[in-house]
Amino acid sequence: MSPEVPLNNILNLPEVRGFALVSSGDGSIIGRGGITPGNIDEIVAFVGSAAEIITESCGLGSIDCIKGIGVENVVIVPYNNNYLGCVLEKDKRNIEEDVMSILGGKKDEGDFRILNLVNSKISQLNMLIEEFTKDSDKAMWQDYIGKGLLALSKGSRFQDNIILEDFGLKVSSAGDLTSEEVNKFMKLLLDFIVKKAIGEFGSTEAKERVHRVIKKIGKKK
Numbered sequence: 001m002s003p004e005v006p007l008n009n010i011l012n013l014p015e016v017r018g019f020a021l022v023s024s025g026d027g028s029i030i031g032r033g034g035i036t037p038g039n040i041d042e043i044v045a046f047v048g049s050a051a052e053i054i055t056e057s058c059g060l061g062s063i064d065c066i067k068g069i070g071v072e073n074v075v076i077v078p079y080n081n082n083y084l085g086c087v088l089e090k091d092k093r094n095i096e097e098d099v100m101s102i103l104g105g106k107k108d109e110g111d112f113r114i115l116n117l118v119n120s121k122i123s124q125l126n127m128l129i130e131e132f133t134k135d136s137d138k139a140m141w142q143d144y145i146g147k148g149l150l151a152l153s154k155g156s157r158f159q160d161n162i163i164l165e166d167f168g169l170k171v172s173s174a175g176d177l178t179s180e181e182v183n184k185f186m187k188l189l190l191d192f193i194v195k196k197a198i199g200e201f202g203s204t205e206a207k208e209r210v211h212r213v214i215k216k217i218g219k220k221k
Contacts, residue, residue, distance in 0.1 A: 008033050009102050010086060015095055018087040020044055021079065024052075024115065036087050037072055044085030048076050052116070065096040079103060081115050117179055118171050121186040124217055125193070126168050131209045132197045133167060141196075142167065148192045158185050 010019050011034050018034030020041060027045030037043070051066045066076045073088035077096050086099055133141045146164050153159045158181075162171045197206040 007031055007084075007103070010099055013095070013098055013102065015088050015090055016086050016099070017089045020085050020087075022048070022083045022085065024048065024082045025119075030082060034087070040085060040087065043072070043074065044076055044083045047074075048078075048083035048085075051076075067096070075099070114177050114179060114182065117182050118177070121182060122162075122169050122171055124213070125186065125190060127213045127216055128190070128193060128210070129167055129169070131213050132193065132200075132206075136200060138167065144196055145193065149189065152185065152188050152192065156185060157181065 010016050018036035020032040020036055021030040022041050022044040029041045068074045074085055075096050076085045
């Protein structure tokens with residue numbers, strides 16, 4: 001997606017003096033325009049991610065928008081699985097609806113739930129890969145997982161969307177994936193990796209390594 005179009009059209013709203021589109025993954029700036037404070041990326045990334053965590057922890061579903069009125073008047077909305085923050089000249093009721101209308105559509109309430117699910121599954125698989133590659137042939141694992149990833153994702157909506165880099169899996173975008181698609185694909189990948197571990201270490205040691213990862217995941221929750 002080009003950050004200039006249709007994002008710059010947001011500046012046609014008289015209440016908006018600047019905007020920043022920030023990655024929900026690492027908080028980096030994807031696109032910006034107009035007049036914004038120097039730390040707009042930090043503001044949008046921190047507030048957006050904090051709101052996600054709170055709504056998920058409280059079982060409130062997904063966020064529609066976050067509005068902060070103070071030294072800077074900012075409204076933040078989910079957009080293309082990232083955070084779009086608009087700096088306002090003045091507050092206006094339901095300004096987020098005007099913003100999303102200009103961007104060409106309503107907010108997809110499922111986007112962030114799917115993104116959270118994908119990130120959670122990827123994090124768990126990466127912990128498993130880290131455990132299995134300890135005291136093992138890393139080049140072999142890299143080759144095995146890379147080939148399996150290519151084969152399992154071929155023809156699916158994960159194709160060209162998930163990569164193996166430095167022994168870690170990464171997803172570029174959750175797109176319009178469904179939770180069923182995510183769970184099914186991640187289970188296939190999990191089974192593929194565990195099957196190799198059993199062949200390398202034997203079922204007993206492979207099971208012990210899996211249990212160590214399960215304990216780590218439990219401590220993180």
